[in-house]
Amino acid sequence: MKRLLDYVEEGDTVVVWRIDRLGRSLIDVLNTVNLLREQGVKVRSLSDGIDPETTSGRLMLGMLATLAEYERELIVERVNAGIAAAKQSGTRFGRPPVDPVVIAEKLAIARDARAKGRTAEQAARLVGWSRATLYRHQHAARARDDLAAEKV
Template sequence: MKKLLEYTKPGDTVVVWRVDRLGRSLIDVLNTVKLLREQDVQVKSISDGIDPSTTSGRLMLNMLATLAEYERELITERVNAGITAARQGGTKFGRPLSDPVVVADKLKLVAEARAKGRTAKEAAKLVGWSRATLYRHQQALAARESATV
């Protein structure tokens, strides 16, 4: 959107599939249309047939933008309700936890590679990790070891 606004110049026409694509909320859509109109840029909507340069077009724009925002809020509510229901049903979200045995084996391989002169990045790559992942697992291991002492 930022590139579009920088690219347009007076006399241009911005064509969108639906007017609500000009912003994430009613305020965004209205502000974008207002900004474009102030820059003498026309806005045309293909599926809505809305022409914001007319009074009735602005009325339709406001109504459709309001309905679009309402629709997005309903979708958000349904998604959040679904997530809550899934959590109550025992569904776990996010990346599954790593198997501690596998992590320990990989850390052993990394330590051997480091002892042979490989860099942390090279050693991590040997076991399919990034350097950051290697450091994260090493810190977790050190924290567990210090907690048991």
């Protein structure tokens, strides 16, 4: 959209399939049409047949943009309802949990590699992690060890 707005000149005509393609919300569509009109650019919608140059075209533009925004809001509501229903039925979202035993094994391998002179980057790659992931797991392991030592 930014490239289009930078490209158009006075006297050009912007042709869209549907007028709601000019923005993500009613405000976006209306602002885009008004901006184009101020620059002397005409807007034509193929499927809607809307001509913002006329009074009735502007009325239709407002009504269609409002309906398009309503449709998008309905979709968001349905998606959110679907996510909530999936969570209630036990579906987990996000990364799968990692087995702490696997993490401990990988930390031991990385620790051994570091003791043999490998860099943190090399040790992390050896177990399939990034250096940041290695450091994060090392930090978490130290925190757990410190917490366990305090309880004793």
